[in-house]
Amino acid sequence: MFWIGCHLSAAKGYLAMGKDAEKIGANVFQFFTRNPRGGNVKALDKKDLEAYIAFAQEKGIGTLLAHAPYTMNACSADEGLREFARRMMEEDLERLELLPNVMYNFHPGSHVKQGAEVGIQVISKMLKEVLRNGGKTPILLETMAGKGSEVGSSFEEINEIILQVDEHERVGICLDTCHVYDGGYNLLGDLDGVLAEFDRTIGLKRLRAIHLNDSKNPMGSHKDRHEKIGEGSLGLEGITRIINHPKLMHLPFYLETPNELEGYGAEIALLKANRVEA
Template structure:
């Protein structure tokens, strides 16, 4: 099964997102848990959740990807902002317990000149506190492009965070194709080598989702600027190799390209043509 979808607006609820995804040919989708540039969260609608679950089961939908807001910074220099990040994550995960098949993805954070070691320590402190409270939803660290003081720009930094929570079984990784390429990993000419490196440092069993994006910038640029599929520096051949790689084909792919719904529909149709099933 080719699990392919895109980022949708959660403002209308889960069932509306499911129907929207079906309309554009998707069978998975990603959504922000709350305002991506703020901290506000919608009131919980249990009826909508139940209706979506029934819809998804009937349609054979795959795993959803819930994305934490960009304002969540677990390694901020401001103690108040770190506390805010903790409260957001705890609240998000509590709400996601109502969904049977969902992953929770977040940007590890920016250490803001405090240094990587300090940043990793603060991130793991937050995660340890969250994980102590239990739950079933996997928590994914997103691979970052290395812009500014971002933590998670290398596989080694991701591994440090996972080690800091004792290798907890709920911890996983979302690999963003634009981010890793901008971060200096050549997934166009050396995809096998990059995946081998990921496996040696983190372990492929931790890889749970793919953000499938082309990039506006060359490898190693540390810019983090997504491009439409086939229109950037990864190119259509590079993207085709990624979606057909035997170590990745079982994973869900989520588009975050600069598109409206009609653009996502075209990309999903194109990717289905490029996917070699069986």
């Protein structure tokens, strides 16, 4: 099964997102848990949620990816902002427990001149506190491009966070193809080597999702500028290798390219045409 989808607007509710996904040929999708640039969360419409669950079962929609807002910085130098991040994550995860098939993705954050080592310790501390609350939703650390003081642009940094949360079974990875490529990993010329390094450092068993994005910039640029599929430096050939790689093709792929709904539909059709099922 090729699990492919994109980022949809949650403003109209779960059922509307499910119908939009079906309209463009997607069978998974991602959404922000709240305003990506804000902090408040809208009231949960349980009737809408129940209607979506029934719709998803009928249409065969797979695993959703709930994305934390960009304002969440688990390793901020400001203690108040760190506490804000923890509360947001706890609140998001509590709501996601109502969904039967969803994962939670977040950016590790920026250490803001504290240094990556301190940043890793603070992120791990927050995760430990959140995980003590229990729950079933997997929590995914997203691989980053290394822009500014971002934590998580190397597999080693991501792995250190996992080690410090005692390798908790709920903690996994979302690999962003643009971020990893911009971070200096040669997805285009040595995909096998990159995945072997990931497996040695973190373990492929931790890899739970792929953000499938082309990049506006060359490898190692540390820019984090997503491009439409086939129009960036990874190109259609590089993206096609990723979706057909035997160690990746079972995973859900979520597009975050600069698109509207129609554009996502065209990209999904393009990717399906280049998918080779085993």
